[in-house]
Amino acid sequence: MKKLLLTTVAFGAMTGAAIACEPDYTGVTLNVSTQNGPAIASALAAAAVSWEERTCGTVNVIEFPFGELYPKFLTAMSQQTGDFDAIGFVPAWLPDFAPFLSTMPAALQEGSNWEDIHPVYRERLMVWNGEVKSATMDGDMHMLNLRADLLNDPDEQAAFEAEYGYPLASPVTWAQYYDQAAFFHRPNDGLFGTAEAYRRGGQQFWYFFSHAASYTNHPDNPGSMFFDPETMEAQINNPGWLRALEEYKRGLDYNPPGALNNGSGDVRPLYAGGTVAMNYDWADSGDLGSTEGAIEGHVLLFIVPGSTEIWNHVSDQWDSFDEVVHSPFLAFGGWQLAVPADSENPEAAWDFVAEVISPEVSGSAIVTANSGVNPYRFSHYENLENWSSVFSEEEAASYLGAQRASLDAPNVALDLRLPGFFSYTEVLEIELSKALAGEVEPQAALDAIAEEWDALTEEFGRDSQLAAYRASVGLPPM
Amino acid sequence: MQSGAVRHDRVKYAFIWPAFLIVLVISIFPLIYALTVSFQSVRLVPPIPPRFVGLDNYAEILSSGRFWGSTWTTASIVFMSVALQYVFGFVIALALHHNVRGSSLYRVVFLLPMFIAPVCVALIARMVFHPYLGPVNDAMNLFGFVNIPFLTEAPLAIMVLVVIETWQWTPFVTLLMLAGLQGLPGEVFEAARVDDIGPWRRFWDLTFPMLLPLSVAVIFIRLVEGFKIIDTVFVLTGGGPGTATETLTLFAYNEGFKKFNLGMTSALSFVFLIVVIVFGTVYLALAQRLTRRYA
């Protein structure tokens, strides 16, 4: 209703003032769809306002529950119903959607706006099979959220150093992470160590992947985290993954009660409400903490812990490194916008996409509360003043610094992107929840996953899956 | 059932054909589609061309532990909750019928739960049963049970699901049994009262047998509908831990709408249908015998 009113007013104002529409899309209505707001949908609605003003077209934002986006988009596109002109979706679905999407016009793939996008997004996430099929409108990765008030408290610092023998600071390895979680785990005071997601269907496997990246993403063997990039054999049951699972499970000891049923949505209020001393999550925890939480002003972000030991699947042994190697995991990858091939207004749609991802519109989206948009352009990181409305200066510095460090890290780990994504992740979720509940041993669970993954790869076609996997991790075809 | 004269009037067709046609048109294509696809291996993603596999899909389902597990889970939830729904629903209907004090208030509140969308109920239940922040947890704390993992341990989770189903659908039974009670001929009860037959006997010898056909119908509908439970499970446990609380429809949903493994899902749907028809026929046969014994 409000949209209608707004567009009518805008339209009326424009026709009244007789401003030229550029380019002229009068009478064009775009159906843009994504998950229920406010995250992402409100960003699209905001961009719609400026786009409608500029081009005299109309935008209709349609929202669906997150869990139903995939089937809704896929069924509509596979039947070519022309329902959607632009869709906001999850990068992990790109391999499945790619056959139904149109390619980004060449004109959008050049110029300073294009170069402004961070190469990790520009050259890897937005591309499938050599073509740019989607546009990043949001940057996503896991980061460590800490409490500045706890870390900077001299009493805590003294006690910690006395107990563990090294100064209290942002943890750089998972061992330090668990030390701190144990140190701050004080159930009687209502403070718990950490909060991670464990629930099947609650995006828990991304939290697991963040652990695993540190132990399996070997700098010398790019792309070997999930599968062997030569043979497509599942790597998920190698000792690196086993260690990650054991630690992920150990985290349960430092979580508030009921952690097994916590999805990603539950860990955020726990951090923002001050119930836990730290967590790792997407940027949402930090945002929530500094805007609505009880810990305003004390939000401290850091790059996800790394490790000095990484599993080398080629030499079949653990490799030690002198310096801690960080493998920040680009969990989820960040929402993408694409134009389905059956859209009736592809030009207008891509024009709208360009509007949403333009530096100006996206720059204001990243500092708007609830927009769900996180930085992904160089200009987003460099303009510190922009952030003063959301963060204090220290918070902004740590937030942007942590993100930038993650993106620029040489050993950044990309998320899993394969055709048939849900088939692979379903068995992963099932076995993972069994292992976490203690119903099976970790190694047995991982072996079961590996077995099913290999079976799926066979069924889908080993060669095509291998080619797809190599492309998704940025390796040249064999 | 059938009463009075049996006619072969043409007009009977006029009465039944509109309903028959609408149901036929809407349901026949899905049936044909599902049947043909169930004999093929059809996956939308990755886009592999469909190929004929005969009974492979069915064989795979019938031999899969996950299928039998979900059947068992669904059956236990359904049978337990429907039994509770019937007992509670009937008793409450009786109380309302006899105008227990305050019944005008009860009538509204009692009916509400069934009118709420299952998704809503599931979300509310998730709040209420939260092991740390929920009121049920507080209540349990009073009794000394701290932070019971309601939703993460299979047997507890199933109990919670049964409770929720009972909460939501007892009003269904209440509503229908009340309508049935109000349709009973008053004279029979007058006569019984005159003959000084106690309320307990009145119930078992008069009320219950007269309402038996309706009870059978109500329970049957609850069973059939109950087998399709998905929203509550999806929101509360996601089917976990592992697949311990995964119901048949949730299993089908994951296969069909997440993995888009349509061949398998169609075969699963037919097997599901057969399971329900088997249960349904057995139930109806037993109910027939019971009705005949009482009537």
Place this chain on the structure above:
Amino acid sequence: MENRTLRGLGLGLCLIWLFFSFFPLYWVFVTAFKPPLAVSQGATYIPFIDFRPTLQAFRDALSGIRGDFFGPIASSVMISLVATALSVFLGSMAAYALVRFQFRIRLLSGLTFGIISIGGFVLLNGTFDITVPYALLIVLVLALVASIYVNRLPLPGPVLGNNDVTFWFVSQRMFPPIVSAFALFLLYAEVGRAGLPLLDSFLGMVLAYTAFGLPFAVWLMRDFLSTVPVEVEEAAQVDNIGRIRIFFQIVLPMSLPGLLATSMIVLAFIWNEFLFALLLTTGDWQTLPILIAGQNSSRGDEWWAISVAALIAIVPMVIVAAILGRMMRSGLLSGSIK
């Protein structure tokens, strides 16, 4: 004496059930007014004592940043009311026919229908590549004609009666909705391509939901109508009043409690239906359950937002339940008053 203990028991049970039924609703109502901290720091119960109530969640919802509420509400109301009316109306008629008349359908005739429809469709659509809607139409007509003809012939084999017809209606509800929803989506998409837009349309949704509600209506009304005594109708027939008038002017009014109950039940099911609404609607006719499901957002179980959405979805139903409660009380009793 007996009566008093029984009454006492009855009252006690009702009170317990009242609490049990009502508490979650109370919780939802109260949570809608809670600020975030009142949720994340433990359970709070009474406004003004445990926490300070706020209208923020309501403002968020009505301002549309959580999704437009008014559109889906309007869609839900319109579609549900029309579909319910249609299914109860047609269902009662069918139920009446099943109660007063006898149907005889040969099994062979049913088989004929099945074979011609399925086989014919596979042939027309698969081999001859005729588009789905036309193939379906041709096949349906042929199969119906053939099976009616076969029914007239004196062939051997079991004869199905009224109970089986009723069972057929109800069996439509037994099929898990996953594949049906997808297949119906395909059908609607194909019909849309052939010229009649059914996806995301009022007609398409009402059609699907009427078919959805008919099994209930038939099954339930059959039992209610069978309690209507036949003598009244027979008397009317002696006076030469047509069957249709008898149905509308005598039978329906006498079965009013059942009719109301059935209508409410069908309405509830249609109002809360999720899967078909998800697939068959897009922007224009999205219904309320989809919006509610979307409140389970990724920003943390924002219980206050969920509560507001749930309340908005519940309010129309509260009105319905209140009306129904009234009618049940105010002596629309004993449909069989002679």
